[in-house]
Amino acid sequence: MEETISAWKGLQTIVRIQSTREIQGKKTQETRYYISDEDESKAAYFNALGRGHWGIENQLHWHLDVTFKEDQCRARAGYASQNLSVLRKLALQIASSQKDKLSVKRRLYKAALDSEYLKKMMGI
Template identity: 45%
Template sequence: MHPLLEALDVAGSIVTIDAIACQPSIVERVVAAGANYVIALKKNAKTLFEQAHDHLLARRDHLPQHRSRNLGHGRGEERTVTICQDLNWLEATADWQALHTLVLVETERHTSTGTTHSQRFYISSLTDPDPAVYARLIRGHWAIENNLHWQLDLTFREDQCRLRKGNAALNANILRKTALYLLGQDPTKISYKRKRKRAAYDNQYLHKLLQNI
């Protein structure tokens, strides 16, 4: 993650990252690069997670909230985004540069098989007092993630992959994402599957794609 951040010009951007990047050193690099961050918070950051969890849940009824509802595909979903910017009582925040906002996303899904509930936590350097801003950023991040996973399965049948031994599955995933990126650099108005097939039998086209590495 560190080399990637060094290679990208993120100044003035809002960087959204999964919990794998929830590390003080990565947060420091994002801020040093002139960017803001919204990062998923999970138990890998044990002390901060525990303090944020208890702090938000104890105060959520008195904090700014944004609610949204979605219906479609045979299910209904209600999201409640709660933010807290009073972090003076949280000792763990001292280790996280420019941490100004804690975010709680609560989701209730209704399907034909029943109702499920989930809670997710985030940390952010943003100071915007409107929880709808954080709701848009988090939903936008997951829209990108979901589209990527859908395309990996559609184009490369990743869900059917049976690689399990050692690092084989991770290595194959990295190669698929690299290939997907290269296919996406070609502006030709055809599907990714057709581009992949063309690259398999047209060496000139394959060479053109590889020049984008």
């Protein structure tokens, strides 16, 4: 174990997070491990980092599925699915960065109908 740990330069902390969730009466347990170069002794700190990561990850996937209907996409040939995924994430980033009161879905719809709004979104 010492040899493995010394192979990670700057390693300060090894974190183990055990989580339990219950969905429709069925309990599942999961253990996740993380390594860190931070010397923090409070478990709550790493728990907050983990929750923050998964919150961002879940929000991204929610938008990709709901706004872009990514799960319904049937692109399978070659690199089509990877290319479309990159384009969706780019479009989501551009639409999310707009400073107006519209939802991401409405911004995309407005950009499809209004070329001036699209140019504004693209910074052209």
